[in-house]
Amino acid sequence: MQQYPLYRPRRSRRWKWSRDLFSESKLCTSDLIQPFFLVDGTNKETSIGKMPGIQRYSVDRLFYKLEEVEKLNIPLVAIFPCLEDNLKTVDGKEGVNEKGLICSAIREIKKRFPGVGVMADVALDPYTSHGQDGLVNRDGNVINDETVRILCKQAAIQAEAGADVIAPSDMMDGRIIAIRETLEGLKKTDTLIMSYAAKYASAFYGPFREAVSSKLGNKSSKNTYQMDPRNSDEALREATLDTYEGADMLLVKPGLPYLDVVYRLKTSLNMPIFSYQVSGEYAMIKAAINQSMLDEKNTVMESLACFKRAGSTGIISYFSTQVARWILDKEI
Ligand code: PBG
Numbered sequence: 416m417q418q419y420p421l422y423r424p425r426r427s428r429r430w431k432w433s434r435d436l437f438s439e440s441k442l443c444t445s446d447l448i449q450p451f452f453l454v455d456g457t458n459k460e461t462s463i464g465k466m467p468g469i470q471r472y473s474v475d476r477l478f479y480k481l482e483e484v485e486k487l488n489i490p491l492v493a494i495f496p497c498l499e500d501n502l503k504t505v506d507g508k509e510g511v512n513e514k515g516l517i518c519s520a521i522r523e524i525k526k527r528f529p530g531v532g533v534m535a536d537v538a539l540d541p542y543t544s545h546g547q548d549g550l551v552n553r554d555g556n557v558i559n560d561e562t563v564r565i566l567c568k569q570a571a572i573q574a575e576a577g578a579d580v581i582a583p584s585d586m587m588d589g590r591i592i593a594i595r596e597t598l599e600g601l602k603k604t605d606t607l608i609m610s611y612a613a614k615y616a617s618a619f620y621g622p623f624r625e626a627v628s629s630k631l632g633n634k635s636s637k638n639t640y641q642m643d644p645r646n647s648d649e650a651l652r653e654a655t656l657d658t659y660e661g662a663d664m665l666l667v668k669p670g671l672p673y674l675d676v677v678y679r680l681k682t683s684l685n686m687p688i689f690s691y692q693v694s695g696e697y698a699m700i701k702a703a704i705n706q707s708m709l710d711e712k713n714t715v716m717e718s719l720a721c722f723k724r725a726g727s728t729g730i731i732s733y734f735s736t737q738v739a740r741w742i743l744d745k746e747i
Contacts (some may be wrong), residue, residue, distance in 0.1 A: 421440040432601065434688075437685075439636070439724065440720070440723040440724050441723065442716070442719050442723050442738070443698035443718050443721065443742065443743065444487050444488045444489055444738075444742050444743065445487050445488060445490055445729075446629050446719075446723065446727075446728070446729045446730055447488075447490075447719075447729065447730060447732065447735040447738060447739055448489070448490070448534070448689075448729055448730065448731040448732070448735060449480075449484055449489055449491075449492050449493070449536060449731075449733075449736050450492070450493040450494075450495060450731055450733060450735075451472060451477055451480065451492055451493070451494050451495070452469070452470070452471040452472070452494075452495050452496075452497050452626045452627065453472060453473070453474065453477065453494055453495065453496050453497065453516055453517070453520055454471045454472065454473055454496075454497050454516075455473065455498075455499070455516050456473045456474050457473050457474075458473060458475060458476065459471075459472065459473035459476065459619055460472055460473070461624065463519045463625055463626045463693065464625060465621065465622035465625045465626075465698050466622045466625070466626060466692070466694055466697060466698055466701070466733065467698075467701055467702075469626070469697070469699060469707060469733055471626065473602060474519070474520045474523050474524070475630065477520070477524070477695035478527060478528075480736070481524065481527070481528050481531060483538050483736060484528075484531060484736060485528055485530065487530075487736065487739035487740065487743060488531050488727075488739070489735055489736065489739050490531075490722075491532035491533070491534055491579075491580065491729075492531060492532070492533060492534065493530070493535075493536065493582065493731055494515045494517060494520060494521070494524075494534070494535060494536075495536055495623075495626070495627055496515075496691065497540065497541065497626060497627045497628050498516065498541055498626065498628070500626075500628070500630075502542070503542060503543060503544045503630060504543065504544055505543065505544055505545065505550075505551075505577030506543070506550060506565075507539035507540075507542035507543040507549075507550075507565070508542070509542045510539045510541070510542035510565070510569050511565060511568045511569050511572060511741040512572075513572040513576065517535055517573065517576075518572050518573060518576040519576075520622065521533055521535060521573060521576040521577050521578050522576050522577055523665070525576075525577040529699050531585070532579045532624070533577070533578050533579050533580070534579065534580035534581075534582050534609060535573040535576075535578040535580070535581060535582065536582050536584050536722070537566050537569050537570050537573070537581055537582060537583040537584065537585060537590075537594070538566070538583065539562070539566075539569075539585070539586045540627070540629050540631070541627040541628075541629065543630065544630055545630060545635070545641045545685075546624070546629040546630035546631030546632070546635065547631065547635070547637070548562070548584070548585040548587075548637065548640065549561075549562030549565070549566070549585060549587060549640075550562050550565065550702065555635070556639055557587075557639060557640055557641030559587050559588050559589070559640075560589075561663050562585065562587050563587050563588075563589060563590045563593050564593075564674055564683060566583060566585060566587065566590050566593070566594065567590075567593050567594055567597040570583070570594045570597060570598065571597050571598070571601060571603075571694065573592065573604070574598055574601065574606045575601065577743065578606065578631060579606065579607060579608045580608070580609050581594060581598070581606055581607070581608050581609070582608075582609040582610075582666070583608070583610060583611060584611040584614060584639070584668075585611075586611065586614050586637075586640040586641050586642070589660070591608060591655050591656075591657045591660035591661055591662050592634050592660035592661055593609050594608060595608060595660060595662075602619060605658070605666065607663045608662045608663050608664070609662070609663065609664040609665075609666055609689065610657040610660075610662035610664070610665055610666065611666045611668055611691075612650070612653050612654040612656075612657040612665040612666060612667070612680075613642060613650035613653055613654060613661065613665070613666070613667045613668070613673070613676055613680065614642060614666070614668045615641055615642045615643070615644045615668065615669065615673065616636060616637050616638045616641035616642060616643065616644065617641070617644065617668075617693070617695070618673070619669045619693045619694070619696055620669075620693055620694060620695060621695055621698075622693070622694035622695055622697070622698045623694035625694075626694065641723075644672075647675060647676050648678055650676045650679065650680065651679060651680065651683055651684075654680050654683075654684055654686070655684065658684055658686055662686075663687070664686070664687045664688075664689050664728070665680060665686050665687070665689065665725075666688075666689045666690070666691055666731075667680065667688060667689070667690055667691070668690070668691035668693060668694070669691065669692070669693040669696060670690045670691055670692035670693060670696055670722060670730070670732075671692065671696055671718060671722075673690075674690075674721060674722070674725040675725075677690055677722070677725045677726050677727055678725045678726050679690070680726075681725070681726030681727075682717050683728070687728040687729075688727055688728055688733065689727060689728055689729045689730065690722045690727040690729075690730050690731070691730075691731040691732075692718065692719070692722070692730060692731065692732040692733070692734070694733070696718075697732070697733040697734065700714055700715060700718065700734075713740060715734045715737070716738065716741065718734075719732060719734070719738055
């Protein structure tokens with residue numbers, strides 16, 4: 416390595432043009448995925464206490480948001496349902512209702528916005544009265560294989576409704592191959608699978624559980640199926656399995672605290688790795704901004720740039736639409 420003063424690292428940082436020229440990664444609007452929370456009915460927009468600035472929308476109201484998404488060239492949106500309590504059951508059967516909120520929304524969105532990708536979540540937690548992602552036995556543990564059978568049904572109805580990306584977020588063993596075989600059986604050979612391959616049992620999902628009105632109590636956890644935050648060899652094993660089971664994209668979740676996992680998967684597997692900047696990360700940043708502790712634009716842009724540096728192909732973020740506006744403003 417050349418020594419100072421032959422190599423002055425500050426030279427390349429002197430001007431904006433030179434910083435841009437030397438930049439090793441670039442955040443584009445096509446890197447962004449915007450999640451939306453949906454409610455039944457029309458003309459509805461409800462706020463979420465722990466996620467200031469984020470709304471739940473009825474599908475007709477969502478259309479206004481999707482017009483913006485389309486204009487900003489955001490390629491993909493992820494949709495999550497928030498159901499009334501009376502639709503939640505022990506077996507989460509509303510999750511396999513092809514006339515339910517999510518499947519109806521997919522059909523309507525794809526009719527109006529055929530060019531916008533739609534990703535649907537596969538897991539039962541918004542539909543169960545206990546808030547777990549699958550069926551539970553008497554001990555309260557989630558039973559794997561019976562759950563996988565239901566998840567296949569859920570994936571099938573979502574794909575038939577027109578979902579472009581099926582995103583199993585449940586962390587059951589063997590669900591990727593089971594869902595891939597189900598899709599093949601339906602001749603849904605173009606449906607992508609975004610596997611939540613390394614999904615950790617994280618406290619950062621708290622605000623999301625309010626957003627979908629999940630019934631998971633404070634004493635319950637998802638520790639028997641979501642990953643232990645202390646591990647990353649295990650993430651590599653999970654990601655390798657899902658790759659061979661037929662996933663097209665692998666997701667690491669949460670986001671910023673887990674960038675080492677993104678980097679590790681990116682350098683070990685030649686697969687597209689995605690990140691989810693989850694609800695708790697959004698809430699933390701937003702709370703600090705709202706108390707004037709952090710500058711909004713600089714903080715949010717930096718947080719997303721870090722995902723790209725670590726190796727993420729794309730990022731699911733509640734800030735996506737706002738970030739896309741900032742990116743395009745700058746470029747005009
Ligand atoms: C459901 C699901 C969760 C999230 C995405 N899909 C919550 C959970 O596993 O408890 C979290 C997303 C976020 O926090 O933004 N399986």
